[in-house]
Amino acid sequence: MTAPQKTDLRSEFLRELSARGYIHQCTDMDALDSKLEKGPISAYIGFDCTADSLHVGSLVQIMLLRWLQKTGHKPIVLMGGGTSKVGDPSFKDEARKLITEEEIQHNMDGIKKVFAKYLTFGDGPTDAVMVNNADWLDNINYLEFLRDYGVHFSVNRMLSFDSVKLRLDREQSLSFLEFNYMILQAYDFMELNKRRDCLLQMGGSDQWGNIVNGVDLTRRISQNEVYGLTSPLLTTSSGVKMGKTVGGAVWLNEERLSVYDFWQYWRNTEDADVGRFLRLFTELSEAEIQKLEAMQGADINEAKKVLATEATRLCHGLEAAEAAAETARKAFEERSMSADLPSHDIEKPRLEEGIPAFLLFKEIGLANSNSEARKLIKGGGGRLNDVQIKDDSLSISLSDLNDEGSIKVSAGKKRHILVKPA
RNA sequence: GGAGGGAUGCCCGAGUGGCUAAAGGGGGCGGACUGUAAAUCCGCUGGCGUCUGCCUACGUUGGUUCGAAUCCAACUCCCUCCA
Numbered sequence: 001m002t003a004p005q006k007t008d009l010r011s012e013f014l015r016e017l018s019a020r021g022y023i024h025q026c027t028d029m030d031a032l033d034s035k036l037e038k039g040p041i042s043a044y045i046g047f048d049c050t051a052d053s054l055h056v057g058s059l060v061q062i063m064l065l066r067w068l069q070k071t072g073h074k075p076i077v078l079m080g081g082g083t084s085k086v087g088d089p090s091f092k093d094e095a096r097k098l099i100t101e102e103e104i105q106h107n108m109d110g111i112k113k114v115f116a117k118y119l120t121f122g123d124g125p126t127d128a129v130m131v132n133n134a135d136w137l138d139n140i141n142y143l144e145f146l147r148d149y150g151v152h153f154s155v156n157r158m159l160s161f162d163s164v165k166l167r168l169d170r171e172q173s174l175s176f177l178e179f180n181y182m183i184l185q186a187y188d189f190m191e192l193n194k195r196r197d198c199l200l201q202m203g204g205s206d207q208w209g210n211i212v213n214g215v216d217l218t219r220r221i222s223q224n225e226v227y228g229l230t231s232p233l234l235t236t237s238s239g240v241k242m243g244k245t246v247g248g249a250v251w252l253n254e255e256r257l258s259v260y261d262f263w264q265y266w267r268n269t270e271d272a273d274v275g276r277f278l279r280l281f282t283e284l285s286e287a288e289i290q291k292l293e294a295m296q297g298a299d300i301n302e303a304k305k306v307l308a309t310e311a312t313r314l315c316h317g318l319e320a321a322e323a324a325a326e327t328a329r330k331a332f333e334e335r336s337m338s339a340d341l342p343s344h345d346i347e348k349p350r351l352e353e354g355i356p357a358f359l360l361f362k363e364i365g366l367a368n369s370n371s372e373a374r375k376l377i378k379g380g381g382g383r384l385n386d387v388q389i390k391d392d393s394l395s396i397s398l399s400d401l402n403d404e405g406s407i408k409v410s411a412g413k414k415r416h417i418l419v420k421p422a
Numbered sequence: 423g424g425a426g427g428g429a430u431g432c433c434c435g436a437g438u439g440g441c442u443a444a445a446g447g448g449g450g451c452g453g454a455c456u457g458u459a460a461a462u463c464c465g466c467u468g469g470c471g472u473c474u475g476c477c478u479a480c481g482u483u484g485g486u487u488c489g490a491a492u493c494c495a496a497c498u499c500c501c502u503c504c505a
Contacts, residue, residue, distance in 0.1 A: 379451085
């Protein structure tokens with residue numbers, strides 16, 4: 001494993017990645033650098049299709065592919081249609097339903113929409129392509145596979161990888177099934193090298209062992225030299241995994257998370273993370289970033305707004321990003337109503353009658369249960385048109401409509417929903 | 423195959439017959455302070471629109487008991503050691 005050496009990198013791709021903090025480890029930095037310099041190469045990253053959208057946790061990987069394309073190379077998005085069919089190996093909690101073919105197809109369609117925002121797909125030399133490992137994994141014959149490929153895997157060597165060493169040191173069990181995951185992923189790489197002349201696999205640092213196995217297998221079977229590159233595992237400065245908020249994961253699909261909420265996620269970045277996130281999640285130049293991250297005290301809020309708008313622009317487009325920024329500006333800086341806050345329609349007759357506050361909070365998604373809504377309100381976190389309410393059963397009706405013709409319902413200071421009669 | 427240990431709420435982890443919706447911590451949510459930040463302090467953290475009430479919950483199923491997370495039996499899964 002070679003540590004990143006930012007000094008003598010020549011290819012645009014690696015220079016950019018290195019400067020922006022995307023690189024954790026690389027199997028052979030120098031050789032990869034020269035390959036990249038000689039001409040366009042194909043590189044891939046694998047994604048599971050266990051949900052119909054990706055979230056912020058996969059964003060670094062997506063950005064890697066985007067930079068790859070931007071610097072003149074060809075991204076391959078590998079969907080784990082084959083591996084997703086196997087499902088989670090540990091059935092410890094409860095026998096979870098296996099995902100059906102239809103669900104996998106549905107999820108792939110959703111994920112495809114995400115990638116369409118970040119990459120340009122097509123048939124051109126640097127156009128991205130999407131492939132599915134079910135195409136070659138589905139019909140593998142066990143014995144044949146073992147004889148052809150199993151012989152190339154040394155258990156001794158596989159045991160030496162950090163990913164499993166930790167498990168072994170802690171004396172926790174490592175199932176044989178997990179070993180096969182590693183082998184299947186290695187096979188993917190070899191297959192992509194054969195089919196599409198793919199030279200590089202990227203992924204999170206947790207994928208290192210799997211990637212290295214793919215590099216080795218490809219060398220043994222095809223006598224081709226391929227490379228692996230991993231990105232660091234991202235946490236916030238407070239040590240929290242990225243991408244979780246009140247509503248759950250920070251999804252990249254608009255159907256799963258509104259553009260406004262996506263913008264808010266970045267706006268709420270911790271001070272200490274601003275520079276790092278600007279490099280990873282926007283395409284601003286180093287000079288601009290240095291200017292932004294140098295801001296001190298309350299000024300750094302301006303940098304956070306830039307971060308939010310830039311990151312949102314990549315995912316949802318400039319127009320939507322700026323609209324979200326404007327909505328937030330009105331909501332937080334003018335403390336005024338904005339018609340663009342997420343809204344929820346309630347049938348007019350019900351509003352005429354009046355709805356108890358806690359039921360309304362539950363219904364519009366500001367609380368997950370009636371009790372939670374009651375506790376929220378009793379704890380002072382419920383607001384009606386910016387006025388704190390203390391009675392959890394307070395009847396909310398048409399008489400609470402404000403000048404804009406809606407009712408602004410808030411949980412805490414940051415989550416607002418406009419209730420509109422319909 | 424044999425011996426021993428274990429399974430507790432979102433996570434970690436206490437609890438060995440009633441005082442247990444279950445200590446403590448983490449995480450999360452809300453409040454105060456701020457800058458829509460961090461740190462700090464405070465509150466909340468299974469569900470149920472009638473609430474000194476009901477329901478659900480300590481791996482699963484059954485049993486003992488007035489009463490079980492706690493005792494017994496069988497089962498499932500995990501770990502350690504031996505073969």
